[in-house]
Amino acid sequence: QITLKESGPTLVKPTQTLTLTCTFSGFSLSTHGVGVGWIRQPPGGALEWLALIYWDTDKRYSPSLGSRLAITKDPSENEVVLTMTNMDPVDTATYYCARYVATTTADFDYWGQGTLVTVSS
Amino acid sequence: DIVLTQTPRSSPVTLGQPASISCRSSQSLVHSDGNTYLSWLQQRPGQPPRLLIYKISNRFSGVPDRFSGSGAGTDFTLEISRVEAEDVGVYYCMQTTQTLGFTFGPGTRVDIK
Numbered sequence: 001q002i003t004l005k006e007s008g009p010t011l012v013k014p015t016q017t018l019t020l021t022c023t024f025s026g027f028s029l030s031t032h033g034v035g036v037g038w039i040r041q042p043p044g045g046a047l048e049w050l051a052l053i054y055w056d057t058d059k060r061y062s063p064s065l066g067s068r069l070a071i072t073k074d075p076s077e078n079e080v081v082l083t084m085t086n087m088d089p090v091d092t093a094t095y096y097c098a099r100y101v102a103t104t105t106a107d108f109d110y111w112g113q114g115t116l117v118t119v120s121s
Numbered sequence: 122d123i124v125l126t127q128t129p130r131s132s133p134v135t136l137g138q139p140a141s142i143s144c145r146s147s148q149s150l151v152h153s154d155g156n157t158y159l160s161w162l163q164q165r166p167g168q169p170p171r172l173l174i175y176k177i178s179n180r181f182s183g184v185p186d187r188f189s190g191s192g193a194g195t196d197f198t199l200e201i202s203r204v205e206a207e208d209v210g211v212y213y214c215m216q217t218t219q220t221l222g223f224t225f226g227p228g229t230r231v232d233i234k
Contacts, residue, residue, distance in 0.1 A: 046213070060220060
């Protein structure tokens with residue numbers, strides 16, 4: 001059974017750095033073609049892709065947010081960490097992590113439940 | 122960035138009747154490997170998104186066969202043959218052809234008349 005779960009602070013202050021952890025099970029991030037990505041959704045809004053890290057440690061970032069983002073992985077701990085610097089109230093959103101498999105669907109096929117992050121002083 | 126637009130943005134449907142959602146891309150989604158990486162996701166109220174269709178027309182595991190996808194190039198369609206109550210939610214198209222920047226459509230809300 002494939003599961004992903006996001007964890008991190010529910011409230012951050014403007015200008016602070018957000019650190020979110022995705023803990024997963026049921027698959028390996030060392031397997032060829034597998035990746036884990038982050039996607040966010042503001043309240044009542046649409047989905048926005050943020051970042052993706054592949055099994056070979058290759059990384060991709062949203063062009064509009066790339067300078068603020070960093071994604072890392074710890075396959076031995078089955079974790080992927082996303083950091084986002086200089087948080088602003090417009091970054092208030094539910095943050096999801098999801099598995100990506102380039103060799104089959106080439107899409108995000110399993111998602112976590114998401115974690116709501118509010119940015120406010 | 123590749124921009125995806127969806128029409129309609131809202132679709133009230135009678136139970137048992139079909140529904141259709143269109144997704145148009147600002148540029149061709151045909152990848153250099155010959156595949157087209159356009160997918161459809163469903164988000165039920167209060168739930169995370171769920172993959173329905175990948176590579177235009179392939180149903181993901183467990184997805185009912187009343188959902189189907191079609192299209193090519195820049196124009197794509199998701200069809201629900203007979204809408205059921207559990208199909209209420211927001212539907213998003215997504216492209217993963219441009220690996221330097223995945224993008225989602227704005228979403229289409231499907232509800233029951």
